[in-house]
Amino acid sequence: MRKAIIAGNWKMNKTPDEARALVEELIPLVADAECEVVVCPPFVDLCPVSKAIKGTNIHLGAQNIHWAKSGAFTGEISADMLKKFGVEYAIVGHSERRRYFGETDATVNMRAKAALENGITPIICVGESLEQRERGETDEFVASQVRGALEGISADDARRVVIAYEPIWAIGTGRTATAEMAEETITVIRKTLRSIFGNDAAETVRIQYGGSMNPQNAASLMAMENIDGGLIGGASLKAEDFSKVVKYR
Numbered sequence: 087m088r089k090a091i092i093a094g095n096w097k098m099n100k101t102p103d104e105a106r107a108l109v110e111e112l113i114p115l116v117a118d119a120e121c122e123v124v125v126c127p128p129f130v131d132l133c134p135v136s137k138a139i140k141g142t143n144i145h146l147g148a149q150n151i152h153w154a155k156s157g158a159f160t161g162e163i164s165a166d167m168l169k170k171f172g173v174e175y176a177i178v179g180h181s182e183r184r185r186y187f188g189e190t191d192a193t194v195n196m197r198a199k200a201a202l203e204n205g206i207t208p209i210i211c212v213g214e215s216l217e218q219r220e221r222g223e224t225d226e227f228v229a230s231q232v233r234g235a236l237e238g239i240s241a242d243d244a245r246r247v248v249i250a251y252e253p254i255w256a257i258g259t260g261r262t263a264t265a266e267m268a269e270e271t272i273t274v275i276r277k278t279l280r281s282i283f284g285n286d287a288a289e290t291v292r293i294q295y296g297g298s299m300n301p302q303n304a305a306s307l308m309a310m311e312n313i314d315g316g317l318i319g320g321a322s323l324k325a326e327d328f329s330k331v332v333k334y335r
C-alpha cells in the first residue's frame with residue numbers, strides 16, 4: 087500500500103511573514119489528514135515555516151537542491167543547508183526549472199542523487215509539452231525523462247523517490263488532464279520503473295499528478311489506481327483550498 091502524498095509547491099510566492107500566516111492557517115485544517123502533507127515554500131520561508139510546523143503532521147519540502155556540498159554556485163542551495171531546517175523533500179526538475187533555468191535530465195539526475203545521499207526525498211518532475219502530446223510522443227518522452235532522472239540510482243534508493251507527472255500544458259492553465267489521461271501516462275511511468283528496477287520497487291514508488299489540481303478535481307484524480315498524490319501549485323496558496331485537496335475523499 088502506497089501512502090498518498092499531497093505537496094504544495096508555493097513557487098515564488100509568499101514573504102516570510104505571509105508564509106508563516108499561511109501555514110498557521112493550514113495546520114488545524116489538515117491536522118486529521120489521512121495522507122502525507124508537504125509544503126514547499128521558497129528558501130527564505132523555510133525557517134519560519136519549519137518553526138511553525140514543529141509537532142504537527144505537516145512535512146517540509148524545498149523547491150530545489152544542488153548536487154555539491156558547498157562552493158561557488160551562486161543562487162543555489164545545498165542539502166546541508168536544507169537539512170538544518172528539517173527539510174525532508176526537494177522538488178527537482180520542475181518544468182519551470184527546465185524551461186527557464188536550463189535544467190536538463192543530467193542536472194536533475196545529479197540533484198536527485200544528492201537528495202537521496204542526504205536522506206532527502208526528491209520529488210522528480212516529468213511531463214510533456216502540448217506539442218509533444220499532439221504529436222503522440224508523450225509516452226516515449228516521459229519514459230526518457232524518468233530514465234534520465236534515475237540514471238545510476240540503485241533500486242533501493244529508487245523506492246524512496248516520489249515522481250510528479252506534470253503535463254506542461256496543465257500547469258497554471260486551469261486545464262487539467264482528465265483522470266484517465268493522467269492515469270494512462272502514470273502507468274507508463276510505473277512500467278518504466280518496473281523495467282529498470284523490477285516490480286517491487288516500481289510498486290513502492292509514489293507517483294503524483296500535478297497541473298491545475300484543485301478541490302474540484304482532486305477526488306477523481308486520486309481515485310485512479312496509480313495516482314498516489316498531487317503536486318499542487320496555485321491551489322496550495324490558499325489554506326482552505328489546499329486543505330480540501332488534502333482531504334479529497
Ligand code: PGA
Nearest residue numbers: 257258297298318319320
Ligand atoms: P498548478 O502548478 O497547480 O498551479 O498548475 C502545479 C505545479 O507546477 O507544480
